[in-house]
Amino acid sequence: MKKDQKQRTAYWRENLRYLILLLIVWFVVSFGCGILFVDQLNNYYVGGAKMGFWFAQQGSIYVFVILIFIYVWLMNRLDKKYHFEE
Amino acid sequence: MTVQTWTFLIVGLTFALYIAIAIWARAGSTHEFYTAGGGVHPLANGMATAADWMSAASFISMAGIISFAGYDGSVYLMGWTGGYVLLALLLAPYLRKFGKFTVPDFIGDRYYSNTARTVAVICAIVVSFTYVAGQMRGVGLVFSRFLEVDINMGVYIGTAIVFFYAIIGGMKGITYTQVAQYCVLIFAFMVPAIFISLNMTGNVIPQLGFISDVNDGSGMSLLGKLDGLHRDLGFAEYTDGSKSMIDVFAITFALMVGTAGLPHVIVRFFTVPKVKDARISAGWALLFIAILYTTAPAIAAFARTNLIDTMQGKEYTAMPEWFKKWEDTGLIAWTDKNGDGAINYAPGAAVEGKPVLATTADGELQRGQFGQVIFANAPTTTTNEVYIDNDIMVLANPEIAGLPNWVIALVAAGGLAAALSTAAGLLLVISTAVSRDLMKMQIKPNMSEKEELWWARGGAAGAVIVAAYFGVNPPGFVAATVALAFGLAAASFFPAITLGIFDKRMNREGAISGMVVGILLMFGYMAVYKLGWFMDEVPPKSSWWFGISPEGFGSVAMVVNLVVSIVVSRMTPAPPQAVQDIVEDIRIPQGAGEAHDH
Numbered sequence: 001m002k003k004d005q006k007q008r009t010a011y012w013r014e015n016l017r018y019l020i021l022l023l024i025v026w027f028v029v030s031f032g033c034g035i036l037f038v039d040q041l042n043n044y045y046v047g048g049a050k051m052g053f054w055f056a057q058q059g060s061i062y063v064f065v066i067l068i069f070i071y072v073w074l075m076n077r078l079d080k081k082y083h084f085e086e
Numbered sequence: 087m088t089v090q091t092w093t094f095l096i097v098g099l100t101f102a103l104y105i106a107i108a109i110w111a112r113a114g115s116t117h118e119f120y121t122a123g124g125g126v127h128p129l130a131n132g133m134a135t136a137a138d139w140m141s142a143a144s145f146i147s148m149a150g151i152i153s154f155a156g157y158d159g160s161v162y163l164m165g166w167t168g169g170y171v172l173l174a175l176l177l178a179p180y181l182r183k184f185g186k187f188t189v190p191d192f193i194g195d196r197y198y199s200n201t202a203r204t205v206a207v208i209c210a211i212v213v214s215f216t217y218v219a220g221q222m223r224g225v226g227l228v229f230s231r232f233l234e235v236d237i238n239m240g241v242y243i244g245t246a247i248v249f250f251y252a253i254i255g256g257m258k259g260i261t262y263t264q265v266a267q268y269c270v271l272i273f274a275f276m277v278p279a280i281f282i283s284l285n286m287t288g289n290v291i292p293q294l295g296f297i298s299d300v301n302d303g304s305g306m307s308l309l310g311k312l313d314g315l316h317r318d319l320g321f322a323e324y325t326d327g328s329k330s331m332i333d334v335f336a337i338t339f340a341l342m343v344g345t346a347g348l349p350h351v352i353v354r355f356f357t358v359p360k361v362k363d364a365r366i367s368a369g370w371a372l373l374f375i376a377i378l379y380t381t382a383p384a385i386a387a388f389a390r391t392n393l394i395d396t397m398q399g400k401e402y403t404a405m406p407e408w409f410k411k412w413e414d415t416g417l418i419a420w421t422d423k424n425g426d427g428a429i430n431y432a433p434g435a436a437v438e439g440k441p442v443l444a445t446t447a448d449g450e451l452q453r454g455q456f457g458q459v460i461f462a463n464a465p466t467t468t469t470n471e472v473y474i475d476n477d478i479m480v481l482a483n484p485e486i487a488g489l490p491n492w493v494i495a496l497v498a499a500g501g502l503a504a505a506l507s508t509a510a511g512l513l514l515v516i517s518t519a520v521s522r523d524l525m526k527m528q529i530k531p532n533m534s535e536k537e538e539l540w541w542a543r544g545g546a547a548g549a550v551i552v553a554a555y556f557g558v559n560p561p562g563f564v565a566a567t568v569a570l571a572f573g574l575a576a577a578s579f580f581p582a583i584t585l586g587i588f589d590k591r592m593n594r595e596g597a598i599s600g601m602v603v604g605i606l607l608m609f610g611y612m613a614v615y616k617l618g619w620f621m622d623e624v625p626p627k628s629s630w631w632f633g634i635s636p637e638g639f640g641s642v643a644m645v646v647n648l649v650v651s652i653v654v655s656r657m658t659p660a661p662p663q664a665v666q667d668i669v670e671d672i673r674i675p676q677g678a679g680e681a682h683d684h
Contacts, residue, residue: 047297048307
């Protein structure tokens, strides 16, 4: 039982670490690039679009999709590592 | 064939398809009625979630809103997609592991309290009703525009369709119908977008056309050209906002957190077989949503450029066919203030108040000297002569791009698919709240499954009728409703659920006081600053708290909920061991039984 509890705690810790990392990226691409630093980034371009504007209307959404798929991949790996897969 | 014939044909075919699916997938048990028996493939669930999520507003109005708001419109784009990241990472897998049917189920069990359950039921019903009223109205609007029936008649037809398949099929019927509806709506949205992108930039993919150069020989980028047009006409640049940074931040955050807290979205993740499936399903859902949400800003920029190019400074008599057609529906109108016969578009409203077209005694539209429609409203002092409705950007797109009639019919079918799928999903939440969270869990715990299923069907029927009533008689506060639905979801469910998962020490007292304070604060702010209750008039922007608009206030209410919950929970007893075990258990994807065996 004790070992099981240890496993669970370790699993949860790693899970939380992934969450924090992914949520930092989530925050940076949307609130960071699209809102807080939009004026600075607008001095650069993505194709014909100002970069800050592009992040707010396109880039952040692409990153969101990628983030979820990375999360799925990380968690499936974690489940296997701890033998918690269903 | 005429547009009318095509529309009847395509809309009729899609409706027949939805009904056929509903009959094929009818629900035999409460488990199937509430969560489709938990057997939906994650990919199908992702599509259904996307259709459920994208409403008539996303399909018809969003591109238009962005088109007029430019950069400020980004709050919707980021807000309504970023919430799925929160949903996938913080809620979906754990709620799937918890393995019940509804959001109030989770709140009631996790906080070992029927009071908490009741607060959650009330929130779920209020949030879903505020949302569904707009959907039924949307159904009516689409019908009235494309099939030339009365708006109210449109609401009744839409109600009858939803009534039929929501009641027979429950979640199972709804889910598979939504898969079909997603296909219809995304096809209908993309076809005109692709053609317009090709016309204007030579790029087949609208998302790339958006950042390409226009092919009018000027060598300018599309957005550069649009910014230039805006400057010439005296508007703020398209890629530059007019809202304050803190308000953009707050609104985006409130929409994200609200999205993750909406019960009709959360409940989708109860329908897949495993925790693993709940995670990937959120990914598919966002991918399918992102296809539309990254195309919408492209359409917005194309349509705006096109519109300004077509009409600015041109003679009214030289306007293309579509301009005159949509004039008759009141979506676009021109008043010749300076009497030069040419159209002048500039910042500011063209007329005082909500534009109404002038009609003669026998109901015919009045015409001016060039044959243009006439406003009943008094003109304003601005130089702007044009009124343009948001919705025209998507509705008139196929005609602006000169596409064939069947594409126009397709857009009608797409708009209907978007409105119907969202309405059905919301109605299910309401019916479940009645039959399960209220009847089964609180009033009549001993009823048989068959009886519960009848309550669920009755609840759905009642909800459809109330929704239709609101569709025909939209309540006065309808302008505030969507913001309110998101604000309430953000201020109540999101903190209660995430704390329930991530903070084992969170107890009944903390969660309930947090939710109640959050909801009251949200309601209060909305009532005062949006609706102008308790005062003589709506207070000016300068008196907003921290400069945050009512639309963005959900983020403040959410933070207050978090703080209150945590403080109160630390001053009151810890939750019982059995509840702490539930929390331990939902954190691990593997089978529930095993944790107790050791």
